[in-house]
Amino acid sequence: MTATTLTRDPRQPARISSRLGDILAQRGIAPDTAAQEPAPEPVTTLERAEARIPARFRHALANHPQVTAWADAIARAGRPGPGGAPGIAEGPSLRIVGPTGTGKTHQAYGAIRALLAAGVRLRWEAVTAADLYARLRPRPGFDSERDLQSLMRCPLLLLDDLGAAKTSEWTEELTYRLINHRYEHLRPTLITTNLTTRHLRQVLGDRVASRLAEMTERVILEGEDRRRRKPVV
């Protein structure tokens, strides 16, 4: 059997560029001018990381003192990784609680942005509880266990709107496994919820509520629904 090496015919690019030169000449364009495209702007790591943040929260600034203090503490606790930048370490978690529209998700993405801006080498995932349950729904040909394991192990997880989705024994068990793993391994987790501690216990069960009580610092957001605020004239 003969091994085939995939190489480009070296004459091919020369032929193409000479043909291109002819076409440009016919149109009165000097080939050099056409080649001078503006250099692409370099994309920074921060910009690449921020591209994963939903557009609405791409410029979110965490301005709640507990949230900024948490981001500072996590950034300080980071150990230097292979590239020298600090990686995210074990640490505390936050539970951002408040009625709809008070800025919970904004504060959570603001915290992620603060860590990225501080240069923390950050592998993070964000998912709403409702999307999580839809995404992990058992179905043929999909390894939901693998997906769950990656969320359990992710160095930083934002679990948005916990307790807002329809629940069942299955969602309770899944939430328990996710939270328990992160609880046991002290993995920083940002949780947002509309539910008070008592309601969380009713909706998610006492095993989850009890772990959340220990592993998270509670941040309470108050005020009116920012989405329904009258614009200032």
Ligand SMILES: Nc1ncnc2c1ncn2[C@@H]1O[C@H](COP(=O)(O)OP(=O)(O)O)[C@@H](O)[C@H]1O
């Ligand atoms: N601190 C803030 N500064 C400016 N806009 C904010 C702030 N907090 C929230 N918002 C805006 O208010 C709206 C509701 O915020 P959001 O975080 O989605 O609320 P929640 O998650 O509590 O339902 C969004 O449009 C968001 O961009």
Ligand SMILES: [Mg+2]
């Ligand atoms: Mg929200």
